[in-house]
Amino acid sequence: MNLIDKINRLKKEKNAIILAHYYQDSEIQDIADYVGDSLGLSQKAAETDADIIVFAGVHFMAETAKILNPTKTVVLPDLEAGCSLAESCPPKEFKTFINKHPNHTVVTYVNCSAEVKALTDIVCTSSNALKIIESIPKETPIIFAPDRNLGKYLIKETGRDMLLWDGSCIVHEAFSIDKLIELHKQYPDYKIIAHPESEEHILKTATYIGSTAGMINYVKKHSDQKFIVATEAGILHKMQQEVPNTELIPAPAKEDNTCACSECAYMKVNTLQKLYDCLLNEHPQINVSENIRTKALAPIERMLELSK
Ligand code: 13P
Numbered sequence: 001m002n003l004i005d006k007i008n009r010l011k012k013e014k015n016a017i018i019l020a021h022y023y024q025d026s027e028i029q030d031i032a033d034y035v036g037d038s039l040g041l042s043q044k045a046a047e048t049d050a051d052i053i054v055f056a057g058v059h060f061m062a063e064t065a066k067i068l069n070p071t072k073t074v075v076l077p078d079l080e081a082g083c084s085l086a087e088s089c090p091p092k093e094f095k096t097f098i099n100k101h102p103n104h105t106v107v108t109y110v111n112c113s114a115e116v117k118a119l120t121d122i123v124c125t126s127s128n129a130l131k132i133i134e135s136i137p138k139e140t141p142i143i144f145a146p147d148r149n150l151g152k153y154l155i156k157e158t159g160r161d162m163l164l165w166d167g168s169c170i171v172h173e174a175f176s177i178d179k180l181i182e183l184h185k186q187y188p189d190y191k192i193i194a195h196p197e198s199e200e201h202i203l204k205t206a207t208y209i210g211s212t213a214g215m216i217n218y219v220k221k222h223s224d225q226k227f228i229v230a231t232e233a234g235i236l237h238k239m240q241q242e243v244p245n246t247e248l249i250p251a252p253a254k255e256d257n258t259c260a261c262s263e264c265a266y267m268k269v270n271t272l273q274k275l276y277d278c279l280l281n282e283h284p285q286i287n288v289s290e291n292i293r294t295k296a297l298a299p300i301e302r303m304l305e306l307s308k
Pocket residue numbers: 036037038039083111125126127169195197210211212213
């Protein structure tokens with residue numbers, strides 16, 4: 001029996017669900033029950049009746065699923081699947097920062113640890129960040145963490161004056177504006193679409209800015225056009241399946257002379273073999289202390305409520 005058949009058999013036996021992010025390897029996306037962006041994945045995790053959630057994504061995503069499902073088993077194929085954004089915001093320092101700025105509403109991007117979520121008023125993802133910020137009364141000052149690029153984009157779009165935490169995503173900051181402009185000169189009829197974790201100069205070139213799911217929907221709606229895609233290259237798999245006749249080029253990275261694309265090394269530590277192993281052994285599991293979990297749950301539930 002091959003690995004895919006073994007995973008599917010085990011999944012049925014154990015009443016498990018496989019949730020995968022668009023940045024996972026194609027073979028993982030193809031075996032998943034649901035592939036989505038951070039918001040879609042938390043919504044799926046909130047509504048599933050499976051006993052085991054196999055989270056093919058990174059740690060903060062699996063942790064969010066566990067916060068929403070304390071009685072279910074949540075496994076991650078590799079505990080090394082972290083995130084530079086989540087790491088850029090240590091809870092202790094963040095608490096000190098919040099204490100220095102009382103009376104601010106604290107909004108955090110879902111790419112952060114459970115401890116940071118526990119210090120938060122409302123969580124957001126790139127799909128709903130504008131809506132979440134706009135739900136906060138105009139006179140209320142806001143702290144936004146951890147992504148400075150998404151934060152700057154939100155300030156520009158909403159006109160709100162927000163205090164930003166200085167974190168970033170190594171993948172989205174790896175795009176080269178010079179190479180992108182050069183590429184666009186070669187392919188002037190291609191539209192640039194970008195994820196808001198990208199730097200401002202990249203976003204300025206984009207016809208559309210949105211979450212991974214937003215980018216896929218945009219391309220589906222404009223399938224008569226061609227695109228240069230500025231986000232992690234794993235998205236091209238699902239995007240190309242959705243629009244088989246559309247031409248897609250990954251945006252070029254600064255240091256990359258080999259494949260001209262950006263890949264998230266954290267996402268890519270997960271493999272099909274590790275996915276099988278974690279389902280078989282129900283290990284490594286994600287656990288969150290009950291004290292942190294209940295504090296982190298409230299801002300996630302606020303986000304889910306506002307995203308309906
Ligand atoms: P979304 O899937 O919410 O667009 O986020 C992208 C990302 O960087 C996930 O880590």
